[in-house]
Amino acid sequence: MPVDDDYADDDYVDGNALAGELQELFAVDVTIAVGECAHCGRQAPMAETRVYTRAPGTVVRCRGCGGALLKLVTAPHARWLDLSGLARLTIRAPEAAAG
Numbered sequence: 590m591p592v593d594d595d596y597a598d599d600d601y602v603d604g605n606a607l608a609g610e611l612q613e614l615f616a617v618d619v620t621i622a623v624g625e626c627a628h629c630g631r632q633a634p635m636a637e638t639r640v641y642t643r644a645p646g647t648v649v650r651c652r653g654c655g656g657a658l659l660k661l662v663t664a665p666h667a668r669w670l671d672l673s674g675l676a677r678l679t680i681r682a683p684e685a686a687a688g
């Protein structure tokens with residue numbers, strides 16, 4: 590699948606980095622869920638996002654427009670998850686995802 594790469598910089602890791610951290614919050618593999626960007630409407634698997642880990646917390650950005658899809662801050666006593674940049678997250682049932 591061709592990837593829009595208009596938002597150019599190289600201070601990020603691949604969206605597959607979401608697997609470990611978010612798997613603790615979600616009981617599913619979030620990297621295969623399809624996210625819809627609230628900023629530009631792009632729809633793509635979360636594995637195709639850009640994950641910035643040097644911020645105070647984790648910031649996940651849309652590969653199309655660079656808008657923040659998700660922010661996660663972890664402290665010893667709590668986690669804050671901001672999903673305001675995601676218009677929708679589609680998580681298919683395991684049997685549907687396998688077929």
Ligand SMILES: [Zn+2]
Binds near residue numbers: 627652654
């Ligand atoms: Zn976008």
